[in-house]
Amino acid sequence: MKRTGILIVVSGFSGAGKGTLMKRLLERYDNYALSISMTTRLPRPGEEHGKHYFFVDRDEFEKHIEDDGFIEYADYCGNYYGTPRAYVEKCLEEGRDVILEIEIQGAIKIKNKFPDAVLVFVTPPDAGELKRRLMGRGTETEDVIRKRLSRAVEEAQGIENYDYIVVNDELEKCVEDIHAIVIASHCKVQKSIVRIEKISEELSGISKGEKE
Amino acid sequence: MKRTGILIVVSGFSGAGKGTLMKRLLERYDNYALSISMTTRLPRPGEEHGKHYFFVDRDEFEKHIEDDGFIEYADYCGNYYGTPRAYVEKCLEEGRDVILEIEIQGAIKIKNKFPDAVLVFVTPPDAGELKRRLMGRGTETEDVIRKRLSRAVEEAQGIENYDYIVVNDELEKCVEDIHAIVIASHCKVQKSIVRIEKISEELSGISKGEKE
Numbered sequence: 351m352k353r354t355g356i357l358i359v360v361s362g363f364s365g366a367g368k369g370t371l372m373k374r375l376l377e378r379y380d381n382y383a384l385s386i387s388m389t390t391r392l393p394r395p396g397e398e399h400g401k402h403y404f405f406v407d408r409d410e411f412e413k414h415i416e417d418d419g420f421i422e423y424a425d426y427c428g429n430y431y432g433t434p435r436a437y438v439e440k441c442l443e444e445g446r447d448v449i450l451e452i453e454i455q456g457a458i459k460i461k462n463k464f465p466d467a468v469l470v471f472v473t474p475p476d477a478g479e480l481k482r483r484l485m486g487r488g489t490e491t492e493d494v495i496r497k498r499l500s501r502a503v504e505e506a507q508g509i510e511n512y513d514y515i516v517v518n519d520e521l522e523k524c525v526e527d528i529h530a531i532v533i534a535s536h537c538k539v540q541k542s543i544v545r546i547e548k549i550s551e552e553l554s555g556i557s558k559g560e561k562e
Numbered sequence: 563m564k565r566t567g568i569l570i571v572v573s574g575f576s577g578a579g580k581g582t583l584m585k586r587l588l589e590r591y592d593n594y595a596l597s598i599s600m601t602t603r604l605p606r607p608g609e610e611h612g613k614h615y616f617f618v619d620r621d622e623f624e625k626h627i628e629d630d631g632f633i634e635y636a637d638y639c640g641n642y643y644g645t646p647r648a649y650v651e652k653c654l655e656e657g658r659d660v661i662l663e664i665e666i667q668g669a670i671k672i673k674n675k676f677p678d679a680v681l682v683f684v685t686p687p688d689a690g691e692l693k694r695r696l697m698g699r700g701t702e703t704e705d706v707i708r709k710r711l712s713r714a715v716e717e718a719q720g721i722e723n724y725d726y727i728v729v730n731d732e733l734e735k736c737v738e739d740i741h742a743i744v745i746a747s748h749c750k751v752q753k754s755i756v757r758i759e760k761i762s763e764e765l766s767g768i769s770k771g772e773k774e
Binding site: 363470471473474475476477478480481499500502503506507509510512513514515516517526527529530531533534535537538539541542543545546547548549550552553554 | 575682683685686687688689690692693711714715718719721722724725726727728729738739741742743745746747749750751753754755757758759760761762764765766
């Protein structure tokens with residue numbers, strides 16, 4: 351039976367360590383493809399075009415919108431962020447599990463368009479840890495941090511739309527939790543109910559004494 | 563945060579290899595407790611009282627029913643089968659994940675009483691394999707086998723009430739699938755939404771400039 355890929359949307363508080371998690375998930379298991387978002391925000395030090403994001407200007411982004419080139423896009427803190435359609439659809443057809451790391455506005459749009467998508471929310475164990483991580487990055491002003499904290503509160507208000515919450519306390523454990531969620535998603539009844547119906551039909555034939 | 567156990571109901575076609583699966587699951591992971599059913603059917607060769615089943619007569623079984631001693635019981639092929647309440651409730655409170663291997667009538671009763679219970683249906687890859695396994699046991703008459711085949715068809719008719727289907731093609735892979743389903747179930751949003759609400763409240767305080 352052909353295995354089709356699952357769309358996994360990973361969101362969570364800014365500073366919850368999603369980037370490191372995704373990197374480790376891709377290192378440990380080979381069934382994943384990471385969707386790279388397109389954005390109009392400027393690269394942070396060390397970020398590469400085509401690896402962390404596709405960095406484009408507003409004109410180019412808006413041209414993609416017109417061409418229906420995104421499965422979702424959103425305006426977040428004054429910048430566009432979008433998920434290019436072609437790569438995601440190609441990977442799913444090939445049976446790869448596609449991970450999107452996007453914020454809540456996008457996640458809910460994805461769930462509406464792809465009801466089988468699995469929404470995972472990553473959280474640090476408590477608020478103190480979260481604040482420490484945000485401060486620790488050292489690349490943002492206090493005002494930006496304060497803005498992010500407010501935003502985090504807003505993000506979590508949509509938590510009831512998510513399917514799973516993983517606590518990023520211990521990296522490897524958290525990676526295994528996400529992988530388990532994906533394996534479980536492949537076992538959902540809807541994915542193989544056809545197989546059971548087929549077996550039932552055959553058994554029905556045998557028990558009525560038909561020739562095998 | 564205290565971890566409460568999950569109730570996992572494993573059902574499936576007779577001869578799908580559930581017994582071997584459960585045995586291997588308990589060998590590999592230490593978070594599980596296996597609920598032992600009570601039955602009025604006679605032991606098969608090799609079956610032990612208190613290990614495979616609690617074998618009792620109809621009078622004793624009916625006394626347990628009167629005492630509300632079962633979380634579910636059913637009459638199946640002329641014999642009673644029931645799940646003793648005390649052991650299951652004790653293990654769940656202790657945070658252990660409790661596995662019940664029961665047939666479909668019981669599974670659906672469990673889901674009604676315990677909406678958080680996870681229903682897993684085990685199937686062999688195809689009908690031929692299933693029939694070979696049923697014949698292979700060599701302890702049943704052809705009439706019993708035929709009865710079971712008919713029953714299997716009936717069982718699968720309730721498949722839409724299940725949460726997951728696992729294909730028992732390769733034993734170790736199947737054991738890992740079930741374990742992944744249990745890990746994922748522990749990550750369900752409902753299980754830790756309180757944590758997120760608490761973090762949001764704290765962040766909300768920080769972003770408004772309250773003293774930490």
